[in-house]
Amino acid sequence: MSQTQSMSLDEKLAISNRAIKLKKNGDREGYERLMKTIPLPSYHAKFIKEKFGLKYLVNGGWNLSEAEAEFGQNWLGC
Numbered sequence: 770m771s772q773t774q775s776m777s778l779d780e781k782l783a784i785s786n787r788a789i790k791l792k793k794n795g796d797r798e799g800y801e802r803l804m805k806t807i808p809l810p811s812y813h814a815k816f817i818k819e820k821f822g823l824k825y826l827v828n829g830g831w832n833l834s835e836a837e838a839e840f841g842q843n844w845l846g847c
Contacts, residue, residue: 775834781807808832811839 784807792800809817814836818826823846826833836844 775838776808776832802830805830806832808835811836815840 784803788800788803791803809831814826814831814833817829827845833845
């Protein structure tokens, strides 16, 4: 279940800005969908996995590429 490689800060900011515009225009689902394409920081992914479980983390739709890079693909158990 390998996801896209690293994303630059400029790329993350560009996506975030587009997502914020969607939210301001009332498209909350579009905002959430776009924000989930930004890699979830590995420490946050680890917290979610420990607090809510692997299934919740994997099914959440987040980009987990940073966690995979730091912890390895086996960390997800997939």
